[in-house]
Amino acid sequence: MNQELLFIGIMGLLIVIYFIIKQLKNKHYAVIDSLDEKKSQLFEHTIDQQVLSIEDLQITGESEKKFLSLKEDWKRIETVLLSQIENSLYEAEKCVDQYRLKKASRLEKEIKDNIEMVKKNLEEVDSDLQAVLKDHENNLKEVKETKNRYETIRKNLLTNSFAYGEALEGLEDQLTVIEKKFNSFYDATEARDYVGAKNIITSIHNLLDEMNVYLSELPELVNLQEEIFPTDVDDLENAYGKIQQKGCEVADFDLKKIKNELIKDLNDLETEIKTLNLNNANRLSEKIDTKLETYFSIIETEFRAKDKVIEKQTQLRQAFHYFEKRLHQIELEFDRLEQNYVLDKQMKTELTDLYEEIAIEKETYQSIEDQLADQTIIYSLINDRLDSLMTSLETIHKKITKLNENLLNLRTRELAIKEDLKMMETKMRELKRKIEMHHLPGLSAEYLEYFFYVTDHIESLKKEIGQLKIDMKSIGKSYQFLKEDMKDLEEKTEILIESALLTEQYMQYIRRYQESNETVEEVMEKSYILFTEEYEYTRAATLLEEKLEEIESDSVKRIKEEFLAKA
């Protein structure tokens, strides 16, 4: 039973395998058939017909060379590649028949790739062959357009020949070259070398493009070379002549040399134009233009310099007059102030120095005036010197202003200090009142001494500043010290009052520990003596502070905070 079943099973399996293999084979056959179909389509391609058409045209030269190369390509496809595909198809079919399905699959892929490659090559050859066929037609069309361009350029050259100056000959030569190229084109066309003809047309186009550049740029260059620059050179000569007539001289300006240089440049420009070397011609033209501009600028500067010099002469004469007058006024102010102030030696030196500086500058100016009497003067140089002189005078002016301010400052400072001294007196009275208001038992000798020292200082400074002749430098120093002393006294007073009031607060507070702490009584007694007999309020307060800190650590801080809040 089992054997039967096994047999039936094996049989079944074999049947299944048979059908599967059959199915696979059919599939490969189908693929091979499809590839074979594609191969047949390749053979049906119309290239043969095209090759025959071109051969009928009997083309020569470059066209022929190109055609032959394409024809060779086609032959290689037809004879080698297509037959290779055919062989592979046969091989693949054979493999399927022999159940070598794996190899069949590989061959099918190769065939497929080769078909694709051949198809692509055929398309390229086809396209190139079509281009060879069309070359002739295109050439004919293009040569017509080129001819038109040529005619336009030629016409332009003939009608505007005057605008091209020495370049005309070169341009006409260029036209001759183009005409010769046209002849070559026709020869090539006649010889059915359409590719060669096409190349000639391209070269004609390039020549015509060049011609267009010449025709557009040359007129301006020729104009510059023939008209504008020579006129500018003449104008430069005239301008220089005018300057000389005005009695001016230009520094380092050799007109003859400059003119020769320019003429040489112009000749070079002419040569470059003649040889149609546009790049060099443009460069040279710019160089000549820059040179001319520089020379004109120099002459113009010089031309205007004289007017500026004349204007500055007036300004400087006025400035010297003003400065001398101002210094004289300051000198008078000096004399006047000297009646009331001990003047700083430095200030006097400054005045003398200023007189000297002005004298030196005036001398410089005089030498310039002398130079100006000479007819052949370079005004721009004089103008520069006058500018420098004016700068020096500006510095002197600042010094004079500062000196004047310092003088005026004497009075201003004197008044300010006097006012401040009044304020200080008021402040002293206020401090006295402030202390009195607290009805303290007394004031320490140290404080009183300092208080009276400051009072005396104010008094002595008041006397010093009230004298007929005062030394503001010494007063200023003394005043600064006094200000510091005053500040110090205010601080001392604040501390004194604060300490006294705090002592009273501490004294009231500490009494609560009089019974419970044995040493409190003694501390209170000491502090009280310091307060009422020695007037050492800070020490009195410190003594109680220390004790309170010992008994109740945060009490001092709290009392102080309450005191300050109330103050």
Next chain:
Amino acid sequence: MIQNQILASLDIGTTSIKVIIAEILNGKMNIIGVGSEKSKGVSKGIIIDIDETVEAIKNAVAQAEAKANVKVEQVIVGVPANQLVIEPRHASIKISNENNEISEEHIINVLEKLTQNINDVDHSVYGILPEEFIVDGFDEIKDPRGMVGINLDLEAFVLSGPKTILHNIKKCVERSGLKISDLVIQPLASASVALSEGEKSFGAVLVDVGGGQTTVAAIHDGKLKYSFVDQEGGDFITRDISIVLNTTMDQAEKIKREHGYAFTDLTSADKTFKVKTVGNKDPEIIDEKYLSEIIEARVAQIFETTKDELDTIGALDLPGGIILTGGGSSIPGLTDLAEEIFETAAKIYIPDFMGVRYPSFTNAVGLVNYAYKQDEIQNFINRGTLGLNNKVVNVKKQREQNLDDDKDNQHDLSRKKENETSWFSKIKEFFISFFD
């Protein structure tokens, strides 16, 4: 005289209400707490708004208590001398008990007789200052209690004044939660500290320049013989400055304090200061002489009025001269002007106690001083006359109690925590026992 105790005084002034807590220790008075609050409900020395005054009293008391660490329960209160009548009176009674011994009851009876016809609808007794008790013709007896006799006579000065003043003071003090331990006429209180024993004995005039009024008192033979109140004080000077210089009251008070002189001769027109005036951006420069003229005008007017009054009783002939005190007396030059006007020697009294070194505190300090120095019979008379119920507070006991309070406060939290713990323990115990 009271020994070793803590006393508190209350001075209800026009400008400020002051409270002083002092301890009397071994016969020495020490200030241990001071409270001062701006007065709002008082005008010209008289209470016009009870609520405002109560509020200020409470604040001043709280300040003083905080500083002294003492709880104030009763205060010695100053009574202004407005419309005060000082009347010498005589009264006589028969001692009718079995052994003819003079008891406190007899003293009360003689006092009642002395003050007969004084207490009426708008007038009441402020105090009695006994000159002497006479027992059966024996005079100059200070305290007759325990003596034997048939006739008891009393020669005394009876001080009386408007009922309203006293009523309002009592009302304010009570509503502040305090009791009145003593009522003292202010000039008497001030004189107790401002005048030396010699001045009190030979005679002197005390001029208390307050904020709203000036109280003048003539003291002779240690007794208040005459009192007069001029309803002008330091605030009037401030107001004058404010009006004349066109500045605010605060600014006027400041310049009075910092630059003011009451006597023009002491000033110079060269000494100037700046004053911010109302409506002007920049301050004006004022010289001290000008300011002094403003102040002098008002002070001179007060002194002239006072002089006229004092001249009527010849008080200016008293050898002690003039003693100036009060907040308004702080202005420099006041003594010079006083001497010129009163044509007698003048000086200023400033309390010489720690923490109250200002003449504005003379009254408050004087109240304590007067109260602790008055003798037992005077104390008894005051209690009897004014219906007071004062008690003596022992210093040591009070201080120990307060220190204990302090400690209690410090340990408040821990105690609270302990309480919380015990409460928790109780619940815990309850549950344990319940389940047991």
